[in-house]
Amino acid sequence: MNIDKIKPLKILYPACILFFIFLFTLSAHALDVPKLQGHVNDYANMLSPSTKAELEKELNSFEQTDSTQIVILTIPSLEGEVLGEFSIKAAEAWMIGQKGKDNGIIITVAKQEKKIRVEVGRGLEGVLTDLAAGRIVNLVIEPRFKRGDFDGGFVAGVHSLIDATRGEFKADKNHLPKKKDTIHSFLTILIFGGIVLLFIGSMSRIFGGVSGAIGLPALVHLALTPIGLIVFIGVSAAGLLAGLFLPKLFSSGSH
Template identity: 35%
Template sequence: MRKIFFLFLLPVILLNAQVDIPVLKNYANDFTNTLSGPELGNLNSKLWRFDDSTSNQVVFLMISSLQGYSLESFTYETASKNQIGSKKNNNGVLFFVSKDDRKMRIEVGYGLEGVLTDALTSSIQRNEVRPYFKQGDYYAGISAGLNAIISASKGEYRGERKDRDEKVEGFPFIFVLMLIIFLVSLFSKGGKGGRRGGGGGILPWIILGSMTGGKSRGGWGGGGGFGGSGGFGGF
């Protein structure tokens, strides 16, 4: 009977043995002793300046292991318990890393979900953070990730590397538009004595596609808010 009772209580015991939700006293919090004092100082200074100038609050946390806790639950509960961001605007962000589990996540408050969406936070982790983490350079990855989060909250980070086509940035759009109109008109006429019904074919649109290809970007999709933004399993 005692064995049955113990087995019944085992899930509760294991649940209570999981890692506690930490109280965060700084903007940058490292419970793994991975970062040096000066590195933590630099991160704290950066995040404090951002908070002071915008009222948006970004907090970083790194722990050794989740110890069985789900990534989503832990980041949500940590952000909620520590009241990251203002209560009125819900404009907080938690950048979380579980070092030994090789997991990270960016938890976003509803007030910033319009600029820090799921796709964008995943892009930050994949393109800005992960390459450094793979090299074992945690400070560089964390700093790059925080820089991207700050830029994204200002609408300055799009999450995509610039394509080679985008190097021609100063090219006047009006000139391109006039050229396209001219080409469409030219091919639509088909020349004197040309066959009827051709409508110019697809050549003008091939030219148009070559001029504008790779430039369009769809919407980023819905933001997650606390509990649903930017999950990325592993580095």
């Protein structure tokens, strides 16, 4: 009998047993998908009774008219699970969406972890992309949740998802860039860029003219997009003149 062959087997066998016990323990502690109660499944008690009833009625009506099914699921905690994986598991267990169309949407919220997820069926990816779903979470639902307005977050989120499936969703105006911020960015880029162009132009009048004609419109284009053809031509002319004459003034003043 070969002792060297027996020893590895004696070690490998109990190791395999322990590995399978470990896998079984993990599966035993996996978070179970709760029972489907309807369109609104508020297991974390985040919604008021009136809002819950309102959403249930609205989502049922939307399913009847548009055939798209939107389901809400709130849970107290993920208990170590990944929200995305659990959302998919719930969607598959509940068979959200019509058979053959895969046109279901599930909004999953883990209260303790403060995480929100919107899973969209493949049948809706043409009208509701992952990017659009993410924008709805970030711009519509999450800000209201942070203010403690769970009812408002769910209602606004549902309305945005409905609008998105109909091609009517627009980002929340409160989160769009403000005109004042755009002007500040424009001036900052223009000032710093202009200094660079003047420095380059001081080396040569011809080089300054070319850099002014090309560089200044490019700066405006970067700072304020889109730009019209007339504005572009006008700024090009201004840049050419600035590049030709300003360096001369600077150079003459230095003597």
